[in-house]
Amino acid sequence: MSHPMPRPEDLLNRELSWLDFNARVMEEAEDPSVPLLERVKFLSIVSNNWDEFFMVRVAGIWRQIDAGITQPGPDGLSPRQLLERVASKIHAYSARQHELFHAILEPQLEAEGIVILDPKDLDPAQAAFVLDHFERALLPLITPLAVDTGHPFPRLGNRVLVLVAELEPEASLLDGDLPASELSFIHVPTTLATRFLRVPSAPGTHAFVMLEDVVRHHLARLFLGYAVRSCHAIRVTRDSDQPVEEDPSEDLLKTVEESLRDRRRGAVVRLQYEKGLSAKVLDLLIEEMELSPEDLYPSSGLTAFSDLMQLYAQVDLPRLKDAPLPPLPVPQLDQAANLFDAISRNDILLHHPYQSFDDSVARFVREAADDPRVLAIKMTLYRVTQNSPVAAALERAAERGKQVAAIVELRARFDEAANIAWARRLEKVGVHVVYGLPNHKIHCKACLVVRQEREGIRRYCHLGTGNYNERTSRIYSDLGLLTARPELGEDLANLFNMLTGYTRPPRFHELLVAPQHLKKGLTARILREIDHARAGRPARMILKMNALVEPQIIQLLYEASRAGVKVDLIVRGTCCLRPGVRGLSENIRALSILDRFLEHARIYHFANDGQPETLLASADLMPRNLDHRVELAFPLADPVLAAQVVEMLELQLHDTLKGRVLGPEGDVLRRGLDDQDPPLRSQLRIYEHTLLASGVGAVTRKLPPLPPEA
Structure with a gap:
């Protein structure tokens, strides 16, 4: 039985919805109630998520544009329209990210004795330490790549920090036998050394120098006979979702290995560069890498916030991090x-x-x-x-x-x-x-x-x-x-x-197995709830997943809402359904929980008029999961276990501290479904319940006190 597709105006775009999800991750970095270093960690996660988004989703949009595809997707947006909206959103979020770090987090880190120093501000002992590190550990790894008629434009690695140095050769070099260069690219070895170099500092303080600043500060030792006119960091992100072309006569292992090599050669879909990079160099980069205005992302101060995770790992200050929640025994x-x-x-x-x-x-x-x-x-x-x-x-x-x-x-x-x-x-x-x-x-x-x-x-x-x-x-x-x-x-x-x-x-x-049975099985269960509602019986579903994209399932949920079924969604990431729209989805509530643990479980619960059914699954409600992957959903046959899972879902639905209620435009309306609910942080409450159920006194005595929920 086929079901109609939703109207374009009834669907949110998948990519734009994902960007809204990542903005919710940034909210954790902005939240002053979150420990300071955890905020730094969340800012790193935001950037790492964007990296993958560019490598896969933005790259996919560009492939559609390059293929000449102009017809709109299910949400009514053409690839070109979508690219413009994506670029506009990320540019705004990027500005917000820079402001958050430089104006708020960095000063707070400094107040706690965690400082990122400019090499020119080092004291003599620190400067000697950094110089020794440069000559001993970095200089052997550095390969400057000149650009001139004899040296073609270099291949810049994916997500690798690169310094672009504009050089002015001294007269003695111009008179020599070897050519001289006015432009050089230096890959900063961040894959082989931490980007945050810790330097000696006073007790109780944590001082760091950025690896690119260390290299930049000592360029004169690399380019003897040159004056360094300018030096700026850049970083490219490449298409890394190369489709695997499977030849039936080829071994799949060999095919995937070859595709990994191709990934390193993917087209550039984003250029991040420090403000101040000369127009001449920027034009060269645009020309050589065939970039469009949407691909350009100027940055101030720190390029690639994803590396902040290294700073988080190097600073051992428990008071600035989440209290540990050690895994408990079963x-x-x-x-x-x-x-x-x-x-x-x-x-x-x-x-x-x-x-x-x-x-x-x-x-x-x-x-x-x-x-x-x-x-x-x-x-x-x-x-x-x-x-x-x-x-x-x-x-x-x-x-x-x-x-x-x-x-x-x-x-x-x-x-x-x-x-x-x-x-x-x-x-x-x-x-x-x-x-x-x-x-x-x-x-x-x-x-x-x-x-x-x-x-x-x-x-x-x-x-x-x-x-x-x-x-x-x-x-x-x-x-x-x-x-x-x-x-x-x-x-x-x-x-x-x-x-x-x-x-x-x-x-x-x-078992419900995709692609053969899972979509049909979920469809049948949604229709069953619709039948209960139409017959005047109570009907309810609680569906928890990472992403809700599948248009036919969304249309069925709209039908369920119109029939009177109460639908509670817990969707961590992308949600293409518009909840709370009168006449369409007024019986649908959508919650997104973002906290210290990544909500990853997929749970599909159906009230079924007093004979409830609770399924756990590996699959999200996305076309790729339901139609193009082998996935499993399995029932919890033991009613005690099923009741425990439903109790957990109900707890999450009442999370007033980390549960964001989603509006019809994908925006966050408020924290918590009900304004009257007392402060509740579901992950901490679940841990507390698990701790009590473990019944191991020796373990509980060793645990730290639980952090407050509010």
Whole structure:
């Protein structure tokens, strides 16, 4: 059954909505109630998000323009119109970012003894330290690139800080045999050295010099015989979303590796440059890199705020950072001598980062690798770290003679290199490695363990909303399920057979799998709520996701609103639906929660007239997830666990401190859905609930006091 698409005026543009989300991230950097260094961290996150936005989304808009596409998208904007609006918004946000750092955060940092010094203001001891560092650690890494008739315009690296030096050769150079240059480019080695060089300072203070300032200050030692007329920092951002052209005769591993090399050669989509750069040099850059006015971003002071994360990491001042919230044990697993016995008794709900990923998910895979009764392990790997304990456990399992299958998605954007390295390493020890499907990314998160027990073979499963990545598990809020339910075990076995052998399962008992069933399954559940409302029965949905873009799902939600269904949305990022519009969506409320942990879980709850159904999923409500990826949604069959998740959702819906209510234009109307609600910060309250439920007195006594909610 097909459903009509929304009218263009009923949709917000995806890119513009994402920019509004990043503005909400900037609000955290602007919020004086947030600890100072956390504000610095959020400012870094804002810039890092923009980098990826340019590399992928802006690059995609330019590709459409270059291809001559003029027809509007679902929201009524043509690519050219969209580019102009995107550029206008980011220029405004960029000015706001510079003002925030230089006028507010930097003075506050200085008041706390954290200073970024200009090399000319160093005392003699500091100057000697910096000079020694330059000559010993930086000068060997620097390669000046001259530009003249004999030296073509250099290739500038993606997101690399580059100094452009305008030079004036002395007469002695002009009379010599070697050519002299009037322009040189110097790549600052920020990938090999921290951008914030710490220098000796008085006790209780933290003094730094920017790496580009160190190089700039000592250019005379590099360009002997020249006068340096000017030197300014620039930074280019390149198209890094190169499509992978899959040749059926080529190995996918080789194809992705080649696309990574192509990424480094992508077209420039943004030029950041320090104000004061001469018009002559700027014109040269525009001409050589074929830039348009929309691509130009002048900056004052600090270019590339994304590197502020390094400053955050180097300053150890707990009073200027969030109070630590150490991951808590999972009660059902903490006292269990054998993890599989614990899972066989009851389904176990996991909530990261509140509960330990290492003591639950990583332990599940480690024990499976070491348990002599385990016969096989099958697992999807979408984003893994270079030192992944999960992937290492799969390697060890194969070395011990177990049958191990790993579906490694090579096309996980910006994590391809780590995935390729693990794919090669796992293959060497005999793991059956599958590199995804030709036309679909495998984005689901699932692990199946097959174990020989006294009663026969039994399957144990882990399903989750987040990646098997120990690093992100400490900062992403995700849910997972450990279960030995036979129906889910059979479903997962069929899923892995489909992924590794292209078999066609007869049916799935409980899983909703994209692209075949997930969109249909969610559609059916939304229609069911509409039927309840039209029959005069109470009807409600709570849908939590990272992004809501899919036009047909949005249209269904509009129909649900008009039918009287109460719809609560918790959307962290992009939301193309317009909530609260009379006659269209007046029964839809949309909340965006931004706090110290990244809200990453996908939860779809349907009241269903007293027979509620709660699904956890790997998929957001976006066309790419529902139509072009292998994704999973799975029900919480245990009503106790389902009730816990709904209680968490209700708590988040009443977050008055970090929950922003979204308006019909994508703007933030206020904090909290209800003006009468008392101050509530849902992430801290969830941690508090998890702490009480852990029931481990020895642990609770070691924990620091919880920070205040208001």
